[in-house]
Amino acid sequence: MNSNVSITNPSVSIRDLSLSFGAVSVLQNLDLDIRDGEFLVLLGSSGCGKSTLLNCIAGLLEPTDGQIFIKEKNVTWEEPKDRGIGMVFQSYALYPQMTVEKNLSFGLRVAKVPKEEIDKRVARAAEILQIGPLLKRKPAELSGGQRQRVAIGRALVRDVDVFLFDEPLSNLDAKLRSELRVEIKRLHQSLKNTMIYVTHDQIEALTLADRIAIMKSGVIQQLDDPIHIYNRPKNLFVAGFIGSPSMNFLRGELAEEGGRVVFRTHGVNFSLDRYDAAEPLRAGRKVVLGVRPEHITVDGKTGGETHEAVVDIEEPMGADNLLWLKHAGHTLSVRIGGARRYAVGSKVELSFDMSLASLFDAETEDRI
Amino acid sequence: MADIGTLNRTAAGFDAVADRVASGPRGRRPRRALSPRNIMLYGTLFVAALYYLLPLYVMVVTSLKGMPEIRMGNIFSPPMEITFEPWVKAWAEACTGLNCDGLSRGFWNSVRILVPSVVVSIAVASVSGYSLANWRFKGSELFFSILIIGAFIPYQVMIYPVVIVLRELGVYGTLTGLVIVHTIFGMPILTLLFRNYFASLPVELFKAARIDGAGFWSIYFRIMLPMALPIFVVAMILQVTGIWNDFLFGVVFTRPDTYPMTVQLNNIVNSVQGVKEYNVNMAATLLTGAVPLIVYFVSGRLFVRGIAAGAVKG
Numbered sequence: 001m002n003s004n005v006s007i008t009n010p011s012v013s014i015r016d017l018s019l020s021f022g023a024v025s026v027l028q029n030l031d032l033d034i035r036d037g038e039f040l041v042l043l044g045s046s047g048c049g050k051s052t053l054l055n056c057i058a059g060l061l062e063p064t065d066g067q068i069f070i071k072e073k074n075v076t077w078e079e080p081k082d083r084g085i086g087m088v089f090q091s092y093a094l095y096p097q098m099t100v101e102k103n104l105s106f107g108l109r110v111a112k113v114p115k116e117e118i119d120k121r122v123a124r125a126a127e128i129l130q131i132g133p134l135l136k137r138k139p140a141e142l143s144g145g146q147r148q149r150v151a152i153g154r155a156l157v158r159d160v161d162v163f164l165f166d167e168p169l170s171n172l173d174a175k176l177r178s179e180l181r182v183e184i185k186r187l188h189q190s191l192k193n194t195m196i197y198v199t200h201d202q203i204e205a206l207t208l209a210d211r212i213a214i215m216k217s218g219v220i221q222q223l224d225d226p227i228h229i230y231n232r233p234k235n236l237f238v239a240g241f242i243g244s245p246s247m248n249f250l251r252g253e254l255a256e257e258g259g260r261v262v263f264r265t266h267g268v269n270f271s272l273d274r275y276d277a278a279e280p281l282r283a284g285r286k287v288v289l290g291v292r293p294e295h296i297t298v299d300g301k302t303g304g305e306t307h308e309a310v311v312d313i314e315e316p317m318g319a320d321n322l323l324w325l326k327h328a329g330h331t332l333s334v335r336i337g338g339a340r341r342y343a344v345g346s347k348v349e350l351s352f353d354m355s356l357a358s359l360f361d362a363e364t365e366d367r368i
Numbered sequence: 369m370a371d372i373g374t375l376n377r378t379a380a381g382f383d384a385v386a387d388r389v390a391s392g393p394r395g396r397r398p399r400r401a402l403s404p405r406n407i408m409l410y411g412t413l414f415v416a417a418l419y420y421l422l423p424l425y426v427m428v429v430t431s432l433k434g435m436p437e438i439r440m441g442n443i444f445s446p447p448m449e450i451t452f453e454p455w456v457k458a459w460a461e462a463c464t465g466l467n468c469d470g471l472s473r474g475f476w477n478s479v480r481i482l483v484p485s486v487v488v489s490i491a492v493a494s495v496s497g498y499s500l501a502n503w504r505f506k507g508s509e510l511f512f513s514i515l516i517i518g519a520f521i522p523y524q525v526m527i528y529p530v531v532i533v534l535r536e537l538g539v540y541g542t543l544t545g546l547v548i549v550h551t552i553f554g555m556p557i558l559t560l561l562f563r564n565y566f567a568s569l570p571v572e573l574f575k576a577a578r579i580d581g582a583g584f585w586s587i588y589f590r591i592m593l594p595m596a597l598p599i600f601v602v603a604m605i606l607q608v609t610g611i612w613n614d615f616l617f618g619v620v621f622t623r624p625d626t627y628p629m630t631v632q633l634n635n636i637v638n639s640v641q642g643v644k645e646y647n648v649n650m651a652a653t654l655l656t657g658a659v660p661l662i663v664y665f666v667s668g669r670l671f672v673r674g675i676a677a678g679a680v681k682g
Contacts, residue, residue, distance in 0.1 A: 060575050081581030093572035097594040106590075107580030154580070 009072070011036040011194040012057060012162055017066030019052060026052045027218045030066070034196065039188050041205040042198045044215035045241070050198045053215075054164050057196065058087050071161055081111075083162075086155025090167040092147040094139040100150050101135040107158050118157075125156040128187070145176045152187070165197040169204065181207060202242050206230065214238050231356060236365035239290045239358055245322060247290045248332045251362065256283040263289050263359070266328040271305050274354040277368055286362035293335040295353040298323065298342075306349040311342045325350070431455065431650035438646050454647035458655055462648060464635040466624075471652055473625075474632030478612060478659075480543055481628055485550035486607045490600065493555055497562025498588050502574050512563065519556035527620055534621065546621045546628075550611050558603050565599040566592060601670040609660040629656050 010033040019027040026049045034040050042050040055061040057068060059080035067076045075083045094103050104125060108118045126132040129149045139147055148168055155163055168184070169177045185208055188195055199205055205212050206226045213223045214237075222234040233239035239247050252265030254272075261281040263270040270289065272281065309327035316322075316338065323334045323342060327350065334350070342348065359368045400406075426443050431454050433447040460470040467473060499505075500512050530549060531540065539545035569592070577587045618628040627635075633656045637649045 055575075058575075058579060060578065079581075080575075080579045085579065087576065087579050089572040089576060091570050091572045093570060093576040095573065095577075095591055106577075106582075110581045110586060154576070158580075 009036060010034055010069070011038065011071060012196065013069040013072075014053075014057070015067045015069070017053070017056060017063050017068065019049075019056060019061065019063045019065075025218060027056070027063070030218070030220065032213065032220065032223070034194060035210075037192045037194055039185075039195045039197065039208055039210045041209035041212045042196065042215060043200070043202065043205040043212050043241075045200055048215040049218040050200075050215050051166055052218075054087075054166055054196060054198050057083075057162075058085055058164055059083050081107075084160050085162045085164055086158050086160040087164040087166065088148070088151045088155055088168045090170050092139070092144075092151045092171075094147055094150055094154075096139055099136055099138055100131065100142070103139065103150055104135075104153050104157050107154065121157045121159065125153040128156065128190075129153050144172050145180060148172065148180060149183075152184075156191075161194060163193050163195040165195065165199075167199055168197075170199070170201070177204075184208060202244065206242075214241060232367070233290070233358055234367050236288060236290070236360045239360070243292055245293055245333045245335075247292050247358075248296075248330070250289040250291070250330055252287065252289065254281055254283050254285045254287055263287065265289070265330070268307065268328045270307075270352060270354070272354060272359075275357060275359060276355065277359065279368055281359075281368065285368075287368065288360045288362055288365075290358040290360065291332075291352055292356065293322065293333045295356045296332065296334045297351045297353070298334055298336050298340075298348050300349075300351055304351055306351050309348055309350050311344055311346050311348060314342060314344060316341070323348075427650045427654055431647050431654060433647055435643075435645065435647060454645070455651040455655070457645075458636070458648045458652035462636050462652065464624075464627075464632050464639075471629060471632055471636070471655055474627055474629035475655075477543075477622075477626050477632075478629040481546050481550070481618075482608065482611050484543075484547045485554075485611050486604060488547060489551040489554040489558060489607055490603050492551060493558030493603065494562045494593075494596070494600070495588065496555075497559045497564075498566050498592055499584070500559065500563045501566035502571075502587070502592075503584065512559075515556050515559055517556075519560070523553065523616060527616075531620065541621065541623045541626070543622070543626055546617060546626075549617050549621055550607075550614070553617075554607055554610070557606070561599060561603055561606075562596070565596060569595060598670065601667055605663055605667060608663050612659050 012032075012034040014030055014032040017027055017030040017032075018025070030053065042053060044050045052061060056063050057070075059075065059078060063076070067074055069075065070083055070085065095106065098106065101122060104122045105118045108121065113121075122135070123132075126135060129152060131146065131149050131153060134142060134146060134150070139150070142150065148171075151168070165184075169180055172180065181204055184197075188208075197204075197208060206229075209226055211223060211225050212229050214221045214229065216237055222229060222238045224232075224234075229238065230242055233242065236249075240249070250263075250265050252263055254261050255264040255269065256262070257264075257269050261272055261283055263272055307327060309325040309332065311323055312326050312331065313324040314321065315324070319338050321336050321338050321340060323336060325332045325334060325348065332350070360366060361368055429446055430438060430443065432450050432452070434449065434451050434453070437448060458470055459472055461468060462470045464474075500508055534540040534545045534548070537545075539548065573591060573595075574587065577591045582590065613630060614628070615630045615634065618631045619634075622628065622631070633652050636652050
């Protein structure tokens with residue numbers, strides 16, 4: 001993953017980081033540079049090492065090997081408090097016996113900051129997060145969303161360079177989650193701090209991130225901005241992980257037809273003329289074609305190549321309508337407008353937008 | 369097809385209810401007070417309560433009688449003439465050895481043993497439980513296991529070595545020596561109690577406090593201690609009753625003038641010379657048992673809450 005190390009003056013820099021618990025290796029030779037003021041999301045399913053990586057950056061876990069730099073200072077052996085970081089946890093981790101005000105000021109009181117300075121900073125954080133009226137309350141008297149706001153405030157008052165978020169919205173219900181997501185984004189836009197955000201929720205990742213690092217078994221699979229992650233996934237894992245409903249995968253091979261390389265599956269050929277390949281396509285190679293549900297058009301008068309399919313199941317979702325279709329031995333999902341309805345069993349014409357499709361090598365699972 | 373007219377009648381009012389609800393079971397099922405289940409349940413509870421209360425009743429009744437009345441032999445009959453003489457005698461006049469100032473001397477000895485023993489043992493155990501739960505060090509699990517094994521070794525095995533150790537330290541026979549013994553022997557169970565409680569608290573709290581810059585003692589006093597009150601009550605009750613009721617260490621590690629109340633009680637009740645004063649013996653026993661009883665009555669509810677808190681989360 002040497003391609004990740006290319007940024008000058010990174011805010012957080014991770015070099016060759018490894019961590020193992022006994023025989024279990026959680027992180028392996030991980031390199032990552034995070035720009036100053038960047039919002040980086042670590043995305044992955046549970047157990048992929050994303051929270052472990054965050055805990056290493058925070059100094060709560062000791063890496064087995066490697067280095068961590070924050071603001072170009074080697075903090076590998078530093079205590080958490082000396083790293084210039086603030087952290088927000090999934091379970092809020094508010095001190096239950098202290099009021100909101102005491103919760104916010106605890107770190108400053110431990111650091112023996114003068115009283116006036118503490119008051120000033122608490123007031124500022126309370127204003128930014130709109131928790132002023134709650135200052136005298138105990139955490140038990142707050143709702144989930146308010147608690148998480150206080151938890152963010154606790155990082156805010158400490159005036160840190162880097163914010164670490166460990167799945168901060170996972171304990172909230174869907175409505176609050178989308179509200180706080182917007183607030184975190186607004187916070188980042190106004191504070192312009194570096195933020196590292198761990199989540200397993202791809203919507204959070206896509207909406208918040210400047211760049212997303214998708215992790216699997218302790219290795220970063222792809223580090224890129226959300227548009228590229230979504231439209232040009234680097235390998236089959238990333239392609240399948242991002243997107244809901246997930247990308248359609250068609251297993252087949254490259255073949256020649258009239259002097260051109262086409263994708264062939266179950267005897268059906270798909271033109272690859274519009275596909276933007278990273279390397280020359282050779283006939284005979286076993287490949288997987290990935291197409292997102294919204295990149296297939298149903299009964300559109302595109303004039304290009306079309307394929308016939310039969311409607312199997314229809315899932316109306318309000319704004320969209322999801323069709324599950326049978327085509328040449330595959331089941332495809334296609335997203336169409338919510339107003340367009342199809343009867344089960346009816347025949348439709350599909351056209352594939354190959355400029356937005358992805359081809360992966362069947363062996364290596366890497367993008368071609 | 370459902371008749372739409374029937375469904376709509378819900379809104380028509382209560383008159384229609386009689387038409388729609390069939391006769392037969394409706395709403396909550398009635399429960400009989402004298403069901404076989406209730407008879408079994410309350411019967412068992414009654415017998416169990418009787419089993420424990422009857423001896424107490426006999427003791428109280430006997431302690432309020434004069435000796436002539438006791439000699440008549442009706443141990444269950446209430447006193448014909450209530451007298452507090454035996455209580456006064458047990459507290460202030462009964463003779464043990466050379467002293468004839470009753471149980472009061474033993475009571476104050478027990479208090480002097482109890483207070484430092486409880487405070488020191490809980491203080492040490494809570495800190496070691498906290499460090500075992502949150503500051504795992506190399507070998508901490510092994511250390512913990514060894515400590516727990518200590519809870520299973522009978523005390524009698526260790527008495528002689530402990531006597532020698534105390535003698536070498538020069539505290540044998542003093543209250544200090546006994547406090548040390550009580551603290552050490554309370555360690556396994558108390559450490560287990562505190563470790564499990566602290567381990568049940570969310571680890572994020574500890575992490576957040578570390579990021580806030582708090583150290584070992586700062587986290588213990590400012591974060592953990594205020595959250596651990598229920599378990600402190602449990603530990604306190606365990607230690608107060610355990611140490612107050614202790615006889616073995618009391619008789620081995622003290623001298624006659626520093627005997628705790630239990631040892632003195634034994635000396636009063638088991639004295640072989642003179643008349644057996646059952647009423648004084650009963651009063652003395654009740655006086656000795658009063659402290660743990662009061663502790664249970666006052667903090668019983670907290671005790672249950674603390675045990676439950678540990679059980680659910682641990």
